[in-house]
Amino acid sequence: MNLEHIHHVYFIGIGGVGMSALARYFHAHNKQVMGYDKTPTETTAGLIELGIAVHFEDDAANLDFNQLSIDHTLVVYTPAIPKTHSELNAFIKAGYPVMKRAQVLGLVTQNTYCLAVAGTHGKTTTTSILAHLLYSCDVPLTAFLGGFSENYQSNYISKGTAVTVVEADEFDRSFLTLSPNMACITSMDADHLDIYGDAATLQTSFKDFAAKLKPEGTLFVKQGLTLAGKTYGIEDGSDYCATNIRIHNGTYVFDVQTPSTTLNDIKFNLPGRHNLSNALIALAMAAEYGCPHQQLAKALALYKGVKRRFTYHIKTSELVYIDDYAHHPEEIKAVYQAVKEMFPNRRNVIVFQPHLFSRTRDFAEGFAESLSLFDEVLLLDIYPARELPIAGVDAAWLLEKITQTNKQLISKSDIVQKVKESGASVVLTVGAGDIGEDVKHIKQALELAEK
Template identity: 70%
Template structure:
């Protein structure tokens, strides 16, 4: 694909977090951009404010005439779009240039110094830390983020085009389209088994990704993963490791051990050892790129996080409300570790919405174990996303496996009333579905009360 020869970019599924970052990138580069999405959202509203035409009915008649010229239009779609989508099928049947988002991202990064972040957990936070660090060090960077950065209120950091930072997404094997100079793998826990079939196939695909790195490129891996590369970790013997870790005024303060020496007293404001691990790999990659450690220390201390990643919505002496995107047992374990470290003596209520029937089926025992660690559990129905129901796979089934007896299955409309009758000091909303829509209602209800 010759992106320079293309004037119009049309997105099928423009409201997706990865798709919208690409759309913003093309707007910034002077392209005409339009697209379809199923429902309006803050993301689509933000795109419309940039002048992007967005519509919400699957109808080719709603596509503006200039985007129906196959010679000047590139069509980008996400695998989340159903195969029956009439607009997408029209473009495919009529000879348009139609590519997956990952293919377009791969093309953009080819002519750049590309830093790619892979792993079943931690991609979005690590990518946003890395993009922020490079930006703070004045690197000519474009960072495509899988979430909304609190520092930039955007999923795109744009400070030049010579360097790109991208999430290397294993879903649908999308990351195999990339050719990074530096890449990391944060984790390889089993996930997306609807795509891969089993954990061995997932591991094999990550190894294939490691072979996509350009000649003379480098692979960074979390210490303990079965791949060869530069290692990183927290309080261990990795090549890059956080050492002498303390918590001061609610923030981590630590030393950074590197292959060339130790650098003292870095500060990082996000809770949880998993986030500290994400910070370490971002530091390692940014340092390898060439950022000086004194600037990296300033950049890390100013990092604010990603929306829906352990995001404090209310934080008072009497009541704390945190929202997190966690949708895998290991991610829920990480959230639990973080909240216990910050609030060791407080009662914690977790409200969880399972995401996907297949994921719930594949990891039901893991979900039950991770959720059982909280003091009180409220469980919502499964959010189906792209899937049809699977017989026997229900939230009632999961609820029955949770060992903690202080548990209940509820509807979304009952969330606020259930929080009111709870004596929990800390309330968590957890999940990747539409539970995020409820966050603002909960915040409104309890900001006054607290």
């Protein structure tokens, strides 16, 4: 498909973080953009503000096929959309070109210098850091992020079209549509077993992704992964290695050993060794691209993070409130490690919303182990997203497996009251479901209670 010939782009699931970034891209390139999403959100409100038409009722009768000519319209959908979706089926039946988001991303990036970030954890933060570093070094880039950058208040960053920065998403094998010039793989822990079946098949898919690099392309892999490439890691002798790590006033200060030199006293403000690792690989990729080391160090110190990635909403001597998107046991462990490193002597409580019945079933023991690390666990019902319930898999079943005795099931309406009753001075809301929509209310209620 030649995107130059496309005049209209119709998105089914336009409010998704990856979909909305593409919608912004096509809008910025003077295409007529419109679409459907299930519910109004801040993201859809932002698109409407740009002049993009968004509606929230799935009714094929609303489609104006006279306006949307087959030869000049592209329909983009997300795999999260059910196969029974009436608009999607109407477009397919009418013969329109219909493509998954990942396929379109492959088209957009194919004639650019593409830097791609893959891995079951750390993709969004690493991509966001990398985009920020390149932007700060005046690289003519377009970046598609899987979250909203605090520096740019957007999931779409543009300063030109010669270079693209993208998340290479393993869900539905989406990343196999990309052919990057430079890529990294941050992790290959088992996930999305509803798609892959087992961990070995998932790892094979990452190897397939590595093979998609363009000739003479550069692959970075986290030290310990069974893939050939330049390595990176923390105090482990990797090609790019973070050493001499200190914490000064809540900020990491560290050195970076590269294959050719040592960069001293690099500063990074996000807590947690997992974030330090993300910063290291972003720095390595930007340095390998050719960005000056001094500019990279300055830009990294100014990086603010991604919305819902260990985001501080309250940070006082009496109360800390953090919100995070973690939805895998290893991610929850990383959040706990960051909390204990930054607030070692303060009592904490986690409010966790499990995401997907299948993921809860497949990693129940891991969830139980990671959640049990916290001083108190408040567990919400499972957020189903694209799934139907699975018999015997629910929040009560997961709660039984948690060994921390200070635990209970709660509803979303109980969150603030139960947090107050906990007496904790470090509060976390965690999960990839709709708990993020409640953060503003929780923050206001906790601040009011503090007064």
